[in-house]
Each structure stands twice: as structure tokens, then as C-alpha cells.
Amino acid sequence: IRMAGLTCRKKGAKQKHIKKANLKTKRFRRDVDQVVLEDMLPENEKKLLNQPLDEHKPGMGQHYCVHCAKYFISDIAIETHFKTKEHKKRFKTCKEIPYTMEEAMRAGGLQPAKPKFTKAIYAGKTKMADLEESKQNEDMQ
Template identity: 45%
Template sequence: MGRYARKKQHKGDKPLKEKYRTKRKTKDHDQIHEDMKPDKAQKLLNQEIDYDRPGAGQFYCIHCAKYCINEQALKEHFRGKPHKRRIKALQVEPYTQAEADRAAGMGSYIAPKSVDVQTQDNKMQEDIG
């Protein structure tokens, strides 16, 4: 193997591109925690009809920030692995600026608290509306 061939064995910046890709970027966990607050959740679950969104914007998963085309698709989404992974990830308290300051040496470490996150019910959606 020559010198030129040895140089070409590296991956280059492809892993960095994949890490920071934004084509399928979803909301971060702290943004979803903001959406899960009762007043904002009520607005998201009872949106006005918007024909530009799947299902006219009527079938929305707050935890995944995802629109479904109908109620059956939403129920299947709730049973799926990506939704369950997102629920598990949301059970940790979101990262805050105060925590970043403590990590930088401006205070004592406090372990993140656990947050009780339940999958939204369609009954909850009907009760609010």
C-alpha cells in the first residue's frame, strides 16, 4: 500500500456532517418540556384546522412534536418504539443554565430530578376541547 492509499483510508468529515445534520431535526427535550406545560399543551392539542399539516393538524403527539394523519396512526405511534424512547428520555429534568454554571465550577453538583411523563390520552384531548 502506497503513501497515497494510506491517506485515503480516513473518513474525513462525514461523521461530523451526520452528527449535525438538520434535515430531520426535531425539537429538543427542553423545548418539549415547555410544550408539556398545561396551558401550552392545551393549545397544541386543540389546534385550528390547518390543511398544510398531516391530518389537518388535529392529531398531534406533544412528546415527539409529530403530526399524524388520523387517530389510528396516532394510536400506532403511541405503541411504537420511537415514542417510548422519547418518553423515557423526557423523564429526566431538562438541562438548565444553572446546571451548566454548576458544571463549570460555580456551585455544587445537584443530580437531575425525575419527571413523571405519561403518554397523552385521546380522552385528555377531548376533555380539554
């Protein structure tokens, strides 16, 4: 005869969900718009690539990929990273114009549209290099 009552249940599913939430913040990397608008500026990029020794970062903070916002242990590790699909995808997305809050406000109708910006987008100028060229042309005129 068996006694009625609760049976021992597995706890696996609950623990998996907790781990996923923790890993999201543990492996957090900077978003593409943050990287393009802040880290890829020439003065900031120099600082990131020539950091002082820091024992709390991987590889003492000496091997850093600006596009992926990631530290690596050694030169060999970062060289192999440059050949990966993940880095090549991130490098390609960093060349594009990032989505800004101002653009979101204009799309929602909360701000008036800027004709120069919309003309540039509709002309197929979606790369950062195209945007910089158009700024230089405006300065010359």
C-alpha cells in the same frame, strides 16, 4: 490508442452528503429540554392538542404527539405511533429532569452551586415528578 485526460467520475458520494445535510433540517424535531420545559406545561399542552385546522400541517394539525413533537395524518397513525419503541423511549426521557444552561454553567464553575438542587440529584431525584414534589414541600414550609 487512448487519449490522456480526465475520465468520467461518479458523483454519488458528494450528492449523498448534501442530501444528509438537507434531511437534518427537514426532519428536525424539538429537543427534549424544549418539549419538557415549554410544550408539556398544562396550558401549552392544551393549545397543542386542540389546534385550529391548518391545511399546511399533516392531518390538518389535529393529530399531534406532544412528547415526540410530531404531527400525524390520522388517528390510526397516532395510535400506532403510541405503541412504537421510539415513542416509548421519548416518553421515558421526557419524565427526567432536562439538562439546562444553568446546570452547565454550574458544572463549569461559572455559577455558584445550589445546595438544594445538588442534594436532590444526589438523593436520586432525577424525575420531573420528584422535582415538583420537592417544590411543593418547600412552598408548604
